[in-house]
Amino acid sequence: MADLSAPLTQPNNQANSTREDLATRRIRVFAQRYGEKALFLAYHAAFPLTLTSDLLYCLRENFVPDCPWYTVADVLLSGLCQPVGYDLYEMEGKTRDALLRRLCNEFGEQRLKELANFMSEYIASRLQVEDNNRALVFGERPNWTALAYMSPDAQELIDIIKQELQRLTASADAKERIRWGVLVESYADLLSQKGFQPLLLEWSQQIFDGEPIQDEEEKEIAAVMGVFLQPFEFDVAVITPNITSDNEPGEELQPFEFQTVTVNARGQETNRERNQAFYFVELLRKAEGKVEQTLTTLGIEMVAIPGGRFLMGSPEKEPKRRKSESPQHNVTVQPFFMSKYPVTQAQWRFVVHLPQVNRELKPDPSDFKGNNRPVEKASWYDAVEFCDRLSQYTGRPYSLPSEAEWEYACRAGTTTPFHFGETITSELANYDATEIYGAGVKGIYREETTVVGSFEVANAFGLYDMHGNVWEWCLDDWHNNYEGAPTDGSAWFNENDNISQKSGSAVLRGGSWITSPVLCRSASRYGNIRVGRDDSFGFRLVCAAGRIFR
Secondary structure, three states: OOOOOOOOOOOHHHHHHHHHHHHHHHHHHHHHHHHHHHHHHHHOOOOOOEEEEEHHHHHHHOOOOOOOOOOHHHEEEEEEEEEEEEEEEEEOOOHHHHHHHHHHHHHOHHHHHHHHHHHHHHHHHHHOOHHHHHHHHOOOOHHHHHHEEEEEHHHHHHHHHHHHHOOOOOOOHHHHHHHHHHHHHHHHHHHHHOOOOEEHHHHHHHOOOOOOOOOOOHHHHHHHOOOOOOOOOOOOOOOOOOOOOOOOOOOOOOOEEEEEEEEEEOOOOOEEEEEEEEEEEEEEEEEEOOOOEEEEEEEEEEEEOEEEEEEOOOOOOOOOOHHHHHOEEEEEEEOOEEEEOOHHHHHHHHHHOOOOOOOOOOOOOOOOOOOOOOOOOHHHHHHHHHHHHHHHOOOEEEEEEEEEEHHHHHHHOOOHHHHHOOOOOOOOEOOOOOOOOOOOOOOOOOOOOOOOOOHHHHHHHOOOOOOOOEEEEEEEEEEOOOOOOOOOOOOOOOOOOOOHHOOOOOEEEOOOOOOOOOHOOOOOOOEOOOOOOOOEEOOEEEEHHHHHHO
């Protein structure tokens, strides 16, 4: 069993004692909330100076494979790490040092060398992929790779990686390279003692040996002015919040349980399972109830969606598929959060009273009234304005999902026409069940929207109403097929103009209460002009994990 109360190194002074106590508390709270397996993954996550979700998934698969996939989100979003860029995370130094010492106690110092060898192989494998993917891994964020700790045993491989990284990081400005150097000096305690060092340690050595790095622009300006730039020292103040509670401040990732259902080709239930996922609640207000005179809370439940790779589009053998769903192509999606349900009318009414960003919003546009029914008759522009106002109110980046994110979230690991299986029934979703799909059966046509989540079954990610009820807007411009579509999960735009001012048609997904089942399939796509408002048009939200709160 993991030692959840193992002491850290002895403090040298009162300040260090405070920091080490905070690190101990962070680890203790994490272990109590998420358990031993997640703690083991956190031990391994402390080895790289900086983390990406892909790297942490690979660490899990190679060193702690019995951890559930959602422990990756636990580690990245629990407070042990903090985001420093899109899908880029760092640990506070004392916390990282404490986790590494526990790693050695639990698995032995040999595990450090195994991790170093893994990092060499991981980075080298990324150098061998196609140029566009390599640019994604290295070109946009070479800092985490440059700071990866290596064992001197793999010197030949390290030299190859160094050459590529030096080429890719040559354009990094002085401020960025100084930050890398500071990271090395601040966080390298235990691993330096054990003989490990980052790939590009010479940058930090230049800084701290009295040879500050200057970028080319600074050198050119100095030459023109006929001056010589000299280094100077300065102090940086660090403010550490005094946290006295066992609970981290702000929103927390919490587990929730839900049921998933699988049906056969005739729509008969063949399996029902109870599953668990994680979510946080974006609190909108606390209001006094009119009937019970008690405090009630209005919020948006945001479910953690793990990153992964999937085959987007429909296979040629799928019944009633359309050409717009071709060609099938692999897409890699980063972790993100998605609202558990389509946006409701109660949520809409709260946000509509927030300060305007770009356009006015109707306070109550829906035809089918009900606080917990999905808002409808919302145009694409209305949905974008909703996201902008919510982002401004919360300080977190909310948006519509990209089309790739939507399909990935809808499928939740399935490859069948529906996440339920080969067909769909009116007992599982709200659509025009006077028509059938495949060998399915006819059912109830309700002719209106239903309360979100009323069927009480979700997909494997914990999302409800992904098939039927209301069409859901996506960010993307409409394209007639997937020729030339991005493979990184991003929205596909014809031009990079202002999102709120875009023209033309956008994508809708999921089908609605009025559509036939074929249009409710996971791969089904529909294009409509952005100004369109219909009593079957709604939306749901996403928030990117790489830009989320700690």
